Amino acid sequence: MEQLESIRVQKLQQIRALGIDAYPTEYRYTHTVPQVVEQFGGKTAEELEHGPATIRVAGRIVANRPFGKAGFLGITDAGEKVQVYAKKDQLAERDFQLYLLLDLGDLIGVEGTLFRTRTGELTVLAKQISFLAKSFLPLPEKWHGLTDVEIRYRRRYVDLVVNPEVRGVFVKRSLIIREIRRFLDDAGYFEVETPVLHTVAGGALAKPFRTHHNALDMPLYLRIALELHLKRLIVGGLNRVYELGRIFRNEGISWKHNPEFTMLEFYQAYSNYEDLMDMTEELLKKVVQTVNGSPVITYDEQQIDFSRFTRLSMREAIVKFSPEPVTIEDVKDRAKVEALLKKLHAEYDPKAPVGNLVGSLFDAVAEKHLVQPTFIYDHPIELSPLSKIKTSDPSLVERFELYVGGMEIANAYSELNDPVDQRERFESQLKAREGGDEEAHQMDEDYIRALSYGMPPTAGEGIGIDRLTMLLTNSKSIRDVILFPLMRAEE
RNA sequence: GGGCCGUUAGCUCAAUUGGCAGAGCAACUGACUCUUAAUCAGUAGGUUGGAGGUUCGAUUCCUCCACGGCUCACCA
Structure with missing residues (x-):
């Protein structure tokens, strides 16, 4: 050497x-x-x-x-x-x-x-x-090139020189982001940048990274979501805002999780989650068509068609995909949900509220079947501390998630804008926190204060850019669409 | 965090039952003014991821450690 x-x-x-x-x-x-x-x-x-x-x-x-x-x-x-x-x-x-x-x-x-x-x-x-x-x-050698994945990730510069398809992935990633920006800009959106360093890590259910500011001698968290600041801007009258930025979650690493990843969040005043379902279809159709040249992509040897989206309520999805016969009414019954989870040998917390059990049941039964673009809507209230209740059924919220290729790609809801209700939701999250749930939401007094000035009815959505890029580049691991994925220090 | 697998020359990989650690490419020297993984002749390159152990002898068997991959759990 x-x-x-x-x-x-x-x-x-x-x-x-x-x-x-x-x-x-x-x-x-x-x-x-x-x-x-x-x-x-x-x-x-x-x-x-x-x-x-x-x-x-x-x-x-x-x-x-x-x-x-x-x-x-x-x-x-x-x-x-x-x-x-x-x-x-x-x-x-x-x-x-x-x-x-x-x-x-x-x-x-x-x-x-x-x-x-x-x-x-x-x-x-x-x-x-x-x-x-x-x-x-x-x-590396001209014929076999560089295949050792560890060296490819650690020395991405070499990977990019010798593996032209790697370059292609990141070119595509850039095109995806460009098209998304173009779409939102054309729709009258305003791009903003909000703080990465938060005094309260809110807007999602996740464990944050902790850090510290020396001069102010103040503990800080790296943001786990963009949500709460963007909604403050809706209060301030920026009626259509988006941010495309890095967020950080101190959790496990897997083929679809990296500790830092890129999220698009956008908020639209005077709209509800159904408006965003329509808009999401339009956005993804356009992005996929432009970047891929066709609305049909191949992911993991499966054809996925972005010109056709399915919509199922979470309860409908459970009924549809459960290997055991169940009805919509059964899914409302705690005993029946628990019995079904047991029968399926699914893991769940027996002390958790019924909404969490329904969520576990959905994950166990439906998620892996959602290969074609599918909106799952109307989630249990317990899983969604920032969403507006569905007036026809107060156990549910106006929320949807978009699944493609068995992965959650987007998450959206009609934003809760009742400060009194929001305070109660935070308080019940605090109880979960005291009960040991490290991912439960913290109280954010300033956010409640912002809502107290009055926020128009608003719908908001987050889209995972890394996962969307995985789909469009047929990548099996999130690390193949992140230039420098997190690795342990060498030596 | 659990389970399984991997780590040998710069790169890609071999090495029989535990018996002198090898090849191709890259490199170096020489030949060659239309090659396409150029060709031909020659040369050099290694603490076999690390530390212990068993053994006359360990790349090979055992233990621990480091790093990575897949997978399960958690999460988006």
Whole structure:
């Protein structure tokens, strides 16, 4: 290892000895590698002869096939590759000496003319080679590449150089986010940024990360949701707001959980959760169509169609997917729900209120079947301390979750805007907290004060950007759509 | 946190019953002015993740530890 490195350090010395600046500050290219491929990829050998006199292009060397007094280089940039032909009689002596000192991984600029080789490959005939930067560490082997997932996550920079499909995933992620922003901006939304450091970690049921501010000697939490600040802004009259940001939950890591992840939350005044169901369909249809070119995606060998959304109440979903026969009426009966959970060997807390049991039953019975886009609506009140009660059934709230590919992608509700009711809900969460539920909601006095000034009827929604990206890139792990997933420290 | 599996050269992988740790690519030296995983000849590269143990002898068997993967639980 040290040998490989020291050889390359010596080569850099030799390059300097040729009078070449080892670390120049710029390279003025006329074309990027993808532009070369796009503009000239379709041209014939004859057409190339009458093309532009010279082009300048820069990239990283990923292949080198020398032939004594000539050689072929493959250079890559922005996910595309182009071949360079370095020929002694076409180059200044110094540039050919430089060519002989190049290694895989080095960054160079090439000025030359385009032609096709005998085998028809588009190639830059180098007239001038500029050295841009040295690679001291060797890239992974050309044929098998880098497959060790641990190194791929830890050294994402190498992963991105050698695995072009990884680049494609993150390009797509960026497109998804861009389309979402465009959709919301066009719908009259206002993008905002709210604090990441919270004195009360609220807006979701989750364990927060703790930190501390020295100057104020104050304990702080990293936010677990965007919700409560965005609703304060609704109180303030920003009637359509969204934030696209990182949130942090101090919980387990799995194929669909990373401790920090990206959430979109948006709030719309004078609307309810049914309005958001309609809007979510429209949003996802548009994003999937634009990013994927079709409303139908393939995820884990299954076709998922974003042009057709199903809507089921949570109770209906339990009835539909339960392996044991149940009726809607049974799901309202605590004894029957508990009996069914026992029969299914599902884990649940026997002291928990009936709403939580219904939630457990849903998870046990229905979630994995929800592959096609499905809205599950009307959740038990106990699971939803910030949602508005359904007037026709006070045991339920106006809430929905969207499931796709067996994953929860979105969560939305008609926002509770009654400060008295909100205080009571927080108080019952506090009781759960005292009973040992670390994820129960904390009291947020300022939020109640905000509601006390009056909040219009409002609907709000959160969409997990990482999971949406997993679906659209056919990724089996959330870590494949996060550039730098959390890992233990090395050594 | 539980269970299962993995860790050998820069990368991808071998190594029989416990018996001298190997290959391909990358690297180095040489030949070669149209190659496509270029080819040919040669060279070098290792505390087998770490620490103990069993044994004449451990990559191989045992224990512990570190890191990772899958999976279950929790969660979005």
